[in-house]
Amino acid sequence: MSFFLDASTMEAIRNGQFSFAYGPHPLLAALLFMALPVVVWLLYRKTTRPLTPRWKALLVTLRSLIAMVLLFMLLRPVITTWQVNPQETYLAVLVDDSQSMQIPDLAGQQRRRDVIADELYADNGILAPLSQRYQVRTFAFNSQARRISGADELTAAGNASRLDQALRQVREQLGGLPLSAVVLISDGADNAGADPLTSAREFGAEQVPIFTVGVGQTQIPQDIAITEVSAASTILDNTLFDVQVNLAQRGFAGRSVRLRVMDGETEVASQTVLLGPDGSSRRYELEISPERREPILYELQVDEFDEEIILQNNRYQFLVDNSERPPLNILYVDGHPRNEFKFIRRAAEGDESLRLASYLQTGPGRFYRQGINTSTELSDGFPETAEDLYQYQAIVMGDIDRDFFSDEQLTLLQDFVAERGGGLLVAGMLDDTFADTVLGDILPVTPVRSEVLPTFLQGGIRRGNHATGELFVPRLTSAGEFAALLRLDSDDAVNRRLWGEMPALQGVYVTGRPKPGASVLLEHPILQYQNQAVPVLATQRYGSGRSMALTTASTWRWQMLMPSDDDSHQRIWRQSLRWLAQDAPERVTIDFDRAFYNQGDRVNVSATVLDAGYEPDNNASLYLQRTDPLGDVSDVAMSWDISEDGVYRSQFTADSEGIYRVLVDVASAAGTGIETEKQAAFVVTPSLREYNNAGLDSGMLGRIAEASGGRYYSLPQIQQLVDDIEHSPGAYSMEVQEDLWDKPWLLALLIALMSLDWMARRYRGLS
Incomplete structure (x- = not known):
């Protein structure tokens, strides 16, 4: 029939x-x-x-x-x-105009955009018969919806698909008009974060069905996609960056591809990698060394295969901000001259990102200052005020007697770590009279008095003929193997080998057990206390800051007993000092709501301002100067966020691709020796979100149709849609x-x- x-x-x-x-x-x-x-x-x-x-x-x-x-x-x-009277009602047609419509995954390698244009505007297209019965309003949408009148206005250039926003904008523009139905043509990929089903239900409540048409293949059969790139400074004096790359692929299982990192036309790193199984994602690592002190825009490239359907996701831009920065200020305090002090100072002096100001006791009542900025720095000994101490980001303590500090200075030291967010390292032997002070609270290990220890563990590193004074090769723990401050090479196997080749240390100071929140990175291979290996290097968070305990004073052997060209000792100490100091907050910090942006995105900038006591400052006056990739400069006022102390916010739209530079000027922070400006940079890159996971999401389109009372069609079924719309119930339909x-x-x-x-x-x- x-x-x-x-x-x-x-x-x-x-x-x-x-x-x-x-x-x-x-x-x-x-x-x-x-x-x-x-x-x-x-x-x-x-x-x-x-x-x-x-x-x-x-x-x-x-x-x-x-x-x-x-x-x-x-x-x-x-x-x-159900029928409507001809030309008495409206019909909205929404056409996806995002970059995913450029993908040539339809029959005959046709682009999605071209097939949609034919189905709409060709002689047998659906718009002509629909226009005979309805007043048709056609919209193209990506991040925004706009009216169009012909196929030539479909550009497939938008870098986002926002289904919910498109439905809402059409609803607003046609509000008050007798709208019979909506036709939504898309691949169903939504990257706006808003749930389009909410708008679909609102249309359904108004008896306006949405008829969805799916475009594209459910899975892209042949594609290699860069899905994520992250870069962070890691080792080698802050000049090497570890670039971590996530590659997803389908159709090229087991194939080898070349990864390249380009600085303009110059290749700065490359690696050949083996792709995993179809549908899998794997992480790869490369190392790059920035050659200039400024924000650098790199491009990661992956080999292109002739069979690939999508080539746009074989390239990815990312920013490494290698701008000049003030060195991290570190205070070194030691109770007597030691080999450790000499070699630690050498390591720090070779790293321009570090300034080591030292206060060394050379005899009774005699002290020697080095690395000071002014003649008054440390002239009165260890700082006694927060203003003097808080100018440093980290403090290193050597063999110091309890009498060196007053109770007030120890309390100030505790505030330095917990409130100011600084770092504290105690290296060598700790006077056990500190066990009952706030210093014992800060450290990642629990100091105990020597008489509490078993006899064979008493004496510490001062007794060379004792069990605690013998040679030993510290053992990397599982946490230590992957700790950034102990990395000698980015390759895990090489890193383990290099640590196995390090010279033995001599002497360990035995203290109590590690605290529950501490991480032990190095431990003694033989000695144990309370059935637990004696920690050699341990770290922990304390309040806003961090602390570290190094229970030996012989790391200088890593320098003296290794070839002269080996820099392992310097590398470990530089990384450890940076680890201690790098998270200490500055007076002014700038944060962006995202690591990178795409053209047209909204950029939210926040600045956190602290006063001289490193307390949030709500009375500052801030201006943000923005320089876009074309060199145009504009100023924007920043407003205090009343919900967060010391936080000021501003926002603007990123209109151009490239590197943006921002400078925040803080009027209330003016004063001698206080930085009143802070600079930062971010990058606006070509978007990959429309090319990754770009397969047809028929499930989403089906749910939108169902929630509104409409139907879902595949692209070959689009002609059937014309009759179905005419005979579907709606707010303006009559029963016939x-x-x-x-x-x-x-x-x-x-x-x-x-x-x-x-x-x-x-x-x-x-x-």
């Missing part, structure tokens, strides 16, 4: 919209139709001429069909549908009953059956 019925009639029948206008109860109607063949069979039991069973069955069938068709017509069959009994096809069927019956009876000589 479907051969004779149009699609809308068949759909009405499937949806239960078919009925008989003159029909009795449905059960009685069914009995009548079932009884007709029985009555006809009874009439053909006796015939004027004998008939074979086959002829009798044929004649019974023909007469039964004729009777059933006549009964069908007499009961007046009707279908109930359409008769079927007078349809030409039904009369033709009746005539054909009667003719066949007449010819069969004439052939057999029946009356």
